[in-house]
Amino acid sequence: MIHASSPAHPAPVETTTGLNNRKLLMWIFLGSDCMFFGSLIATYLLYRGKSLVGPYAHEVFNIPYTSISAFVLLMSSLTMVLALSAIHRGDMRGLKVWLLATALLGTVFVGGQYFEFTTFVNEGLTLKTNLFGTTLFVLTGFHGAHVTVGIIILLSFYLVAARGRLKPEQHLNIELAGLYWHFVDVVWIVIFTVVYLTETPNIVT
Amino acid sequence: MAMNHTAPTSERAHPTPARYTAIALILAVITVVEVAIVYTKFLQPVLIPLLLVLSATKFAMVAMFFMHLRFDNRLFSVMFVGGLLLALAVIIALMTLFGVFFA
Amino acid sequence: MAAVSGALPRWLQRPTTYSGLWGWVVTVDHKRIGVMYGVTAFAFFLVGGIEAVTMRLQLATPANTLVNPDTFSQLFSMHALTMIFLAIMPLSAAFFNIIIPLQIGARDVAFPRLNALSYWVFLFGGLLLNAGWLFGRSPGAGWFAYSNLTSGPFSPGSGMDYYVLGLLVLGTASMAAGFNFVVTIINMRAPGMTLMRMPLFTWMTLVTSFLLVLAMPVITVALIELGFDRFAGTNFFRPEGGGDPILWQHLFWVFGHPEVYILILPAMGIVSEVLPTFSRKPLFGYPVVVLSGVFIGFMGWAVWSHHMFTVGLGPIANATFAITTMFIALPTGVKVFSWIATMWGGSIEFKTAMLFAIGFIVLFIIGGLSGVSHASPPADAQQQDTYYIVAHIHYVLFGGSIFGLFSGMYYWFPKATGHLLHEGLGKLHFWLAFIGMNITFAPMHWLGLDGMPRRIYTYNSNMGWDFWNLVATAGSLLIAVSTLVFLWNVFTTMRKEKDAPADPWDGRTLEWSISSPPPIYNFRTIPNVYARDAFWHQKYVEGSDGRPRPVPTGGATAHSEGHEAAESPHDIHMPGLSYFPIILALGLALTAAGIMIHLAVVAAGVLITFFGIYGWAFEPADPE
Numbered sequence: 064m065i066h067a068s069s070p071a072h073p074a075p076v077e078t079t080t081g082l083n084n085r086k087l088l089m090w091i092f093l094g095s096d097c098m099f100f101g102s103l104i105a106t107y108l109l110y111r112g113k114s115l116v117g118p119y120a121h122e123v124f125n126i127p128y129t130s131i132s133a134f135v136l137l138m139s140s141l142t143m144v145l146a147l148s149a150i151h152r153g154d155m156r157g158l159k160v161w162l163l164a165t166a167l168l169g170t171v172f173v174g175g176q177y178f179e180f181t182t183f184v185n186e187g188l189t190l191k192t193n194l195f196g197t198t199l200f201v202l203t204g205f206h207g208a209h210v211t212v213g214i215i216i217l218l219s220f221y222l223v224a225a226r227g228r229l230k231p232e233q234h235l236n237i238e239l240a241g242l243y244w245h246f247v248d249v250v251w252i253v254i255f256t257v258v259y260l261t262e263t264p265n266i267v268t
Numbered sequence: 269m270a271m272n273h274t275a276p277t278s279e280r281a282h283p284t285p286a287r288y289t290a291i292a293l294i295l296a297v298i299t300v301v302e303v304a305i306v307y308t309k310f311l312q313p314v315l316i317p318l319l320l321v322l323s324a325t326k327f328a329m330v331a332m333f334f335m336h337l338r339f340d341n342r343l344f345s346v347m348f349v350g351g352l353l354l355a356l357a358v359i360i361a362l363m364t365l366f367g368v369f370f371a
Numbered sequence: 372m373a374a375v376s377g378a379l380p381r382w383l384q385r386p387t388t389y390s391g392l393w394g395w396v397v398t399v400d401h402k403r404i405g406v407m408y409g410v411t412a413f414a415f416f417l418v419g420g421i422e423a424v425t426m427r428l429q430l431a432t433p434a435n436t437l438v439n440p441d442t443f444s445q446l447f448s449m450h451a452l453t454m455i456f457l458a459i460m461p462l463s464a465a466f467f468n469i470i471i472p473l474q475i476g477a478r479d480v481a482f483p484r485l486n487a488l489s490y491w492v493f494l495f496g497g498l499l500l501n502a503g504w505l506f507g508r509s510p511g512a513g514w515f516a517y518s519n520l521t522s523g524p525f526s527p528g529s530g531m532d533y534y535v536l537g538l539l540v541l542g543t544a545s546m547a548a549g550f551n552f553v554v555t556i557i558n559m560r561a562p563g564m565t566l567m568r569m570p571l572f573t574w575m576t577l578v579t580s581f582l583l584v585l586a587m588p589v590i591t592v593a594l595i596e597l598g599f600d601r602f603a604g605t606n607f608f609r610p611e612g613g614g615d616p617i618l619w620q621h622l623f624w625v626f627g628h629p630e631v632y633i634l635i636l637p638a639m640g641i642v643s644e645v646l647p648t649f650s651r652k653p654l655f656g657y658p659v660v661v662l663s664g665v666f667i668g669f670m671g672w673a674v675w676s677h678h679m680f681t682v683g684l685g686p687i688a689n690a691t692f693a694i695t696t697m698f699i700a701l702p703t704g705v706k707v708f709s710w711i712a713t714m715w716g717g718s719i720e721f722k723t724a725m726l727f728a729i730g731f732i733v734l735f736i737i738g739g740l741s742g743v744s745h746a747s748p749p750a751d752a753q754q755q756d757t758y759y760i761v762a763h764i765h766y767v768l769f770g771g772s773i774f775g776l777f778s779g780m781y782y783w784f785p786k787a788t789g790h791l792l793h794e795g796l797g798k799l800h801f802w803l804a805f806i807g808m809n810i811t812f813a814p815m816h817w818l819g820l821d822g823m824p825r826r827i828y829t830y831n832s833n834m835g836w837d838f839w840n841l842v843a844t845a846g847s848l849l850i851a852v853s854t855l856v857f858l859w860n861v862f863t864t865m866r867k868e869k870d871a872p873a874d875p876w877d878g879r880t881l882e883w884s885i886s887s888p889p890p891i892y893n894f895r896t897i898p899n900v901y902a903r904d905a906f907w908h909q910k911y912v913e914g915s916d917g918r919p920r921p922v923p924t925g926g927a928t929a930h931s932e933g934h935e936a937a938e939s940p941h942d943i944h945m946p947g948l949s950y951f952p953i954i955l956a957l958g959l960a961l962t963a964a965g966i967m968i969h970l971a972v973v974a975a976g977v978l979i980t981f982f983g984i985y986g987w988a989f990e991p992a993d994p995e
Contacts, residue, residue, distance in 0.1 A: 078558040082341055084481045087554050090344040094351025095546065095584045101355025102592035102622060106607070108359065109366045115613040130303045137299060137326075141292035144334045148285050190605055194613045197605040201596070219988075245335045249327045256302070256323035261316055263306035343557070354585055354672065358625055365621065365676070365688055 089239045093246045100250050103205060107198040107258060114193035120258075121265035123186050125179075132175040133255040136210075139168035140248045143217075143241045153231040159224050162237075165244065166217040169210050176207045199258065206254060209247045216240050283333065291333045298326050383990050385947040397948040399483035400891060404490050405468030406787060409780075411494055412461035418501070419453035420854060422446045424847055427811075431844035433832035443828035444511035445530065449501070451514035452534070455634065456541050457497045459768065462776045463637035464489070467552055467576050469787050473882035473889060474570045476561025476898045476905075481554040483946040484987065485547055491956030492544035499964055500537030503530055510534035513826065515623050515678075518608035518616035521597060529967055535598045536963040542587045542594070543959060549583030552576055561881070563900035567661070570880045570904075571654060574661050575640030578668040579633050586629035593622035602966060617682060624675035632671040634768060635735075636664060638775025639706060642728045645778050646710055648876050649725035650717025651919075653904055656709045663702035663709075670699045680748040681755045689748040696746040703739060707732060722876070723797030727778035730805050734770025738763055741816065756826075759819025765812040777804070777857075784864075785871030789888045796860040803853030810846030814839035879907040892943040947993045955983030 078084060111120075142164040149157030180200070183189075188196045220240060223229045229236070283291075302322050305311050311318060332338040337345045363369060386397040395403060426446050429437045438446065468486065472479055480486050503509030508530040512520040521531050556577045560569070569577075596607040597619070606612025608619045647654045654660060676684060676692040710732055719725065741763040745751040754760060777800075785791045819825075823836050830836050871887040881898060882889075884906045902908040911919035958980030965972030 079560040079562075079564070080341070080343060080558055082343060082558060084554050084558050087344070087347070087558060088482065088550055090347040091351075091550055091553050091584060094347045094349075095550070095588055097348070097351035097355040098358075098585050099588035099592060101359055102589045102625075105359045105362050106592070106596065106618065106622075108363060108368065109615070109618060110613075111368075113613055113615075126303065126306065130299065134296065134299055137295055138292065140295075140330055140334050141288060144288050145285055148282065148288065151282065190599070190603055191612075194606060197599070197607060197612075201599060201605075205595075219985075242335055245330050249330050252323055252326045252330070256319050260302060260306055260319050260323075264312055264315060351585060357672070358589070362621055362625075365684060366615075 083235060085235065085239060086242075089242050093242065096246065100202075100206070100253075103202045104253065104257060107202050110194040110198050114195040116193050118183075118186055118188045118192070118195075119265075120195055120199075120262045123183050123188055124259060124262055124266060125182075126259060126263055126266065128175075128179065129255065129259050132172050132179075133251060133259075135168050135175070136172045136248050136251050139165050139172070140245050142168060143244045147234070147237050147241050150229075150231055150234045150237050155224060155229070155231065158229075158237070159221060162217050162221045162224065166214050166221065169214045169217070169244075173207055173210050173214070176203065202258070203254065206247070206250055209250070213240075213244050213247055216243065282336065282339065288333070291329060295326055295329060298322055383986065385990060385993060386950060387948065389948075394948075396953055397950055399479070399487050399946050399949055399952070401468045401472050401480050401483065401486060402787065402889065402891075404486050405465045405470075407490055408461050408468055408493070409465035409787075411490075411497070412458050412465060415453050415457035415497055415501075416462070417854070419450050419458055420851060422450040422453065424851055426450065427844040427847040429828065430830075430840050432841065433830055433834075433837055435829055438828070440828040441508075441511065444513075444826070445503075445509040447826055448510045448513050448516075448534075449504075452500060452510065452538075454768070455514065455630070456538065457500070459634050459772045459776070460545065461493055461497075463579070463634075463772075464493070464548055466572070466637060466641065466776070466779050466783065467548070467580075470783060470882060471552060471555060471573055471576055472559065473786070473885070473893060474573050474880050475556065475559060475564055476881050476894060476900065477555065477559040478893050478897075478943070479946060480551055481559055482551050484949050484952050485551050487949065487952035488956055489544045489548040489551065491953045492540060492547065492959055495956055495960030496537055496540030496544055496963075499540055499960060500533055502537075502964075503533040515620075515627060516597075517623075518597075518614075518619040519610065521619075522600060522609050531597075532601060532967050535594050535601065536966060539591060539594050539598070540960055540963050542591050545583050546587045549580040549587070552580040553584060556580070561894075561898050561900050564905070567658065568900055568903045568905070571643035571657070571660060571664075572637075572640035572880075575636045575643070575664050578664050579636045582629045582633050582636075582668055582671065586626045586633065589622055590626035590630075593619060593626065596622075598966075617679075620679055620682065621675070624678045625672075627678065628675040629668075629671040632667055634772050635775075636668065638731065638772045638779075639664065641775045641779035641782070642710065642731050643706075644880065645724050645728040645782050646713045647904075648782075648878055649720045649722055649728075650714045651720075651877070652713055652717040653879075653907075654709065655712035655715075656705075657903065660706055660709045663705045666702045667699065670695065670702070674699055677746060677751070680745075680751045693746055693748055697743065700739070700743050700746070707736060707739070722781070723792070723794055723801055724778045724782035724876075726798065726801040726805075727774050727781065730801065731771060731774040731778060734766050734774060734805075734808065738766025738770055741766065754819060756824055757819035758815040758823045758825055761825050762812050762815035762819060765808075765815070769812070770808055774804075777801075782876070783882075784861075785875050785887045786882055787888060788865065789869035789871050790864045790867065791871045791875060792864050793860050796856055796863075800853050800856045800860065803849055803856060807846050807849030807853055811843050811850060812846070814843050814846075818843075874906075877910075879904040881905050884909065892945055895943075944993075947991070949987070949990060951983050951987040951990065955980060955987060958983050 080087075142161045146158050146161035146165060149155075149161055183196070183199075188199075190196055190200045217240060220229065220236060302319060305318060306315065331348070337348070386393075388394050388397070395407065398404065425438065426443065429435050429443060468480070471477075501509070506529070508528045510516065510526075510530045510533055512526055512531060512534070516531065516534060520526060521534075556569070556573055596605075599605040600607050600609060600614075606614040608614045608616050610616060643654055643660060673695045674692060676688060677696045680689055680692075714729075741759070745754045745760070745763070781792055781797055818836055818839050821835065823830065823834070830840075869887075873886050874883040875887070876883070881900075884898065885894060898905070907919075910922055912922055914920040958976050958978070960976070961979060962973055962976030965974075965976050
């Protein structure tokens with residue numbers, strides 16, 4: 064069989080729609096991931112208030128604390144988009160700074176989640192305590208896993224960039240990493256409201 | 269469907285860093301408002317709808333500006349919003365079936 | 372991540388071999404991956420068939436003791452899981468792989484390595500799901516594994532663990548394939564191939580891929596929750612901890628009903644290619660058939676609770692889902708009429724592929740009608756969990772999906788292998804399968820209406836079920852014989868020399884415009900498409916009497932070759948081979964298996980997965 068060896072610079076593949084294959088893949092993946100988090104959120108909502116024993120949501124939630132970590136993740140979306148903006152301008156130093164800042168904010172978020180989980184466990188809420196514990200830990204845990212994967216991706220790109228191996232023409236890589244990162248952020252926007260904030264009437268009264 | 273454009277639909281000019289920062293500022297303000305209204309007594313009757321609207325606004329702003337859906341090809345929006353709406357429909361249908369809304 | 376330039380370590384170099392077994396391990400060629408999908412899936416089809424025949428032998432006579440009840444539970448569970456996840460879905464995937472790039476005029480899929488990854492993950496997932504036969508016990512709670520049958524006291528041992536982990540791994544493979552084919556079909560079409568010029572099989576693959584991408588996450592979540600219940604002691608589906616077993620049913624069928632269309636739409640696509648070819652007529656009402664397929668895919672999300680009519684969801688929920696379910700019969704009926712109208716007035720050639728396609732229509736109508744009968748909740752209450760349901764699903768999945776897939780096998784076998792299957796043996800295969808299938812499954816209608824529950828391992832002779840059970844068993848043996856005829860046909864055909872012409876059936880779509888089997892780069896020049904049934908219009912013009920006339924010699928080139936000179940094969944850039952799909956798949960499967968075995972195995976699996984991902988990201992685009 065013939066194997067055609069490549070020319071030095073393979074021509075960019077033209078697509079039917081003119082859209083990049085990888086970017087289209089990323090958007091379909093995010094659409095699919097909506098169904099994933101949708102199913103987890105559905106489980107949480109259906110089991111809301113169905114726990115047989117405590118501790119219940121209003122007894123353990125610390126809204127000011129979670130608000131700050133939600134804010135941290137929201138700001139990481141800004142640093143992410145600034146990283147993309149930097150590589151579009153060919154500003155590789157800016158890219159590295161903003162990538163690292165995004166990964167750092169993400170790490171603060173995951174660290175905060177770890178601390179929150181530890182606090183919950185100390186207050187007697189574990190994965191097995193009741194339906195609230197089960198659904199909360201699984202939902203937020205899978206979100207935290209998504210954030211962790213995002214941090215690994217960002218740090219990988221930071222290292223590649225730091226070794227001078229990332230060219231400004233390869234901005235699509237950063238764009239796709241950014242799409243994933245922003246998606247993880249919007250999922251938290253939903254979780255923060257639907258899981259945490261709507262619980263507050265029970266806390267205040 | 270806008271699937272058959274032959275010319276690559278180059279995205280319209282991306283916002284500047286200053287613009288991005290302004291958007292992030294709005295998002296931050298909305299978050300502050302969200303947290304503030306949950307502690308506001310007289311808003312309690314409409315709290316949940318209000319929170320959902322605010323959070324949907326944040327969601328939409330991140331998707332439109334930070335994820336560039338506003339500037340990109342419509343097909344990307346179709347792929348994402350399709351999955352999103354289906355997930356929403358399934359959640360609402362399940363909540364209805366489980367009697368969450370009227371039990 | 373794109374490759375980075377500069378000196379690369381040796382292990383990152385792309386493999387270059389195309390020959391021998393190793394050439395298949397590192398391949399990213401869609402045609403080879405398709406063949407691997409097909410062979411593997413058919414092997415699993417045989418395993419599922421052996422499980423089925425064993426069950427039929429057990430049920431042949433009353434109070435039989437061939438297998439014990441526990442084994443019987445594992446047999447019917449594994450039979451269904453194998454046929455659905457390891458036979459029908461991957462056989463469809465085999466056709467996606469082999470045919471889609473050829474039909475849309477592309478040189479490969481959008482993501483060749485992802486394609487290889489799908490296959491290897493499917494293979495390892497299939498082995499993991501079946502590993503229970505070797506190590507203790509297999510899943511025995513049925514394919515939809517209702518809670519709380521799946522919890523510890525009712526499913527002791529590790530049987531259900533294979534279900535949870537095997538299906539999680541298989542789901543990953545399906546999603547990867549789904550992503551790949553959505554992008555491929557949207558983005559890799561030849562110039563001029565607009566959406567409404569796409570062949571029907573391509574259309575149905577697109578719809579199926581969307582369903583895969585959107586439905587698989589739901590079962591993934593359900594399985595993760597079940598996994599937490601089994602491995603971490605949570606109470607998602609356990610009433611003793613407040614959990615609701617009905618939630619499992621909902622999540623399962625939110626996935627499960629789109630899954631039904633994942634199983635049937637590819638077969639519908641195949642039939643929509645075969646019928647026009649052998650009727651020498653274009654498909655009747657192409658736009659309507661396309662829209663019906665899209666509509667079926669869409670409506671598939673709104674009917675799931677019809678699997679749960681007897682759960683007690685209440686009259687409003689039952690009525691709603693009954694209406695949506697009856698509604699979905701409309702687009703299905705439209706398709707059936709379009710197929711029949713396609714044959715009407717055509718010059719029909721009864722090749723084996725055509726026989727299977729016609730068989731598909733006949734059997735699918737029967738299965739569809741019995742399906743409509745349990746769209747009505749009161750009727751369903753009578754039929755639920757009886758052999759009537761077993762009859763229905765086998766008319767649509769065996770008479771439907773499998774007949775459609777066999778039609779595709781006879782139709783595209785020459786394109787994939789360069790060999791034409793023997794027509795005489797093919798027709799014998801068809802008639803044995805068609806008769807055997809009706810003898811096996813038609814009596815199950817009356818057995819079910821007579822009250823025989825599904826999934827019982829035996830029955831007393833005073834129930835009046837003896838005769839039809841014996842008949843059904845005899846029929847199942849006939850199906851087994853028909854499958855042996857097919858295997859013999861494939862075996863003897865492959866030993867002969869390659870004799871298939873490029874276009875053995877006077878085909879209508881682009882895959883017939885290139886040699887059988889196609890060269891590795893498929894199309895020397897990417898074709899320009901000017902019409903639906905693109906290849907047909909290169910060959911024929913409409914005469915004054917409205918009948919097709921062959922294009923005069925030389926005239927065809929104006930359309931087919933385009934205006935640019937054909938590229939030399941040496942300049943065609945093909946994707947490089949890769950080790951990393953199989954490494955990554957191995958890592959994922961090992962991680963899943965490790966959850967059952969030991970944390971150290973999980974750690975090893977995660978390490979291999981990371982190695983696979985980074986190797987994948989950093990290997991160069993081409994061998995250096």
